Amino acid sequence: MSILESVAALIVSGTMLVTNTLNTACPQNDPEGLLLVNRSWRISEDFIPPTRQANVPGQVRRLQPHVADALEEMYAAAKKECSVTLVSVSGYRPYDKQERIYRNKLKRVRGDVEAADAYVARPGTSEHQTGLTMDVGMRSLSSDKNLSGAFGDSRGGIWLRDNCWRFGFVIRYQEGWEEITGYSPEPWHIRYVGLEAAEKLHENNMPLEEFLLLERTAVMLELLSQNQESGE
Numbered sequence: 196m197s198i199l200e201s202v203a204a205l206i207v208s209g210t211m212l213v214t215n216t217l218n219t220a221c222p223q224n225d226p227e228g229l230l231l232v233n234r235s236w237r238i239s240e241d242f243i244p245p246t247r248q249a250n251v252p253g254q255v256r257r258l259q260p261h262v263a264d265a266l267e268e269m270y271a272a273a274k275k276e277c278s279v280t281l282v283s284v285s286g287y288r289p290y291d292k293q294e295r296i297y298r299n300k301l302k303r304v305r306g307d308v309e310a311a312d313a314y315v316a317r318p319g320t321s322e323h324q325t326g327l328t329m330d331v332g333m334r335s336l337s338s339d340k341n342l343s344g345a346f347g348d349s350r351g352g353i354w355l356r357d358n359c360w361r362f363g364f365v366i367r368y369q370e371g372w373e374e375i376t377g378y379s380p381e382p383w384h385i386r387y388v389g390l391e392a393a394e395k396l397h398e399n400n401m402p403l404e405e406f407l408l409l410e411r412t413a414v415m416l417e418l419l420s421q422n423q424e425s426g427e
């Protein structure tokens with residue numbers, strides 16, 4: 196059964212199943228699965244992953260060890276393949292730091308919660324707390340151009356967009372996905388999902404939320420068809 200057929204069948208099966216599937220996509224319910232953190236799926240204040248400093252230029256270079264390995268490999272490839280020096284702008288961010296950043300943003304936009312939410316994740320809703328995420332910059336760009344659309348248009352940004360999947364990363368927030376991810380496009384924000392998922396996400400050009408929902412849907416349909424078979 197194709198993924199589309201699966202989804203169609205699921206819709207026919209009723210909204211109860213959709214709700215269940217979404218619940219199953221919650222990382223707390225599935226420690227083996229891909230971690231999903233967004234405005235709806237919050238991560239606990241106590242989630243403190245093991246981290247190490249990635250051996251790359253830049254600041255806030257801390258990531259989960261296996262992610263730091265992948266990042267180092269990717270930065271070396273960027274240098275070799277397009278002579279670009281990528282830097283680390285912001286990696287692992289603990290809950291309390293996220294809290295400070297959010298409060299400061301809120302102050303700058305004079306308490307406009309909607310404006311603050313558009314750019315800064317509330318504490319517990321930032322992927323940076325997972326240690327799986329890095330904001331990537333380019334050394335030759337000024338600091339105000341990194342973390343802006345200018346990075347996306349730069350040689351480094353274009354290389355990152357086309358190649359990060361080869362190292363297990365995805366560009367998490369892209370144009371046209373705002374309603375699903377809850378964020379404006381951020382061509383600098385990469386998330387580690389592992390080689391297999393990164394390749395699928397890249398090929399299908401879909402956000403992590405959609406991917407997880409489809410994966411979980413397929414699992415649930417499989418279970419359903421097993422139940423039906425055993426009931427016949």
Ligand SMILES: [Zn+2]
Nearest residue numbers: 323329330384
């Ligand atoms: Zn980020």
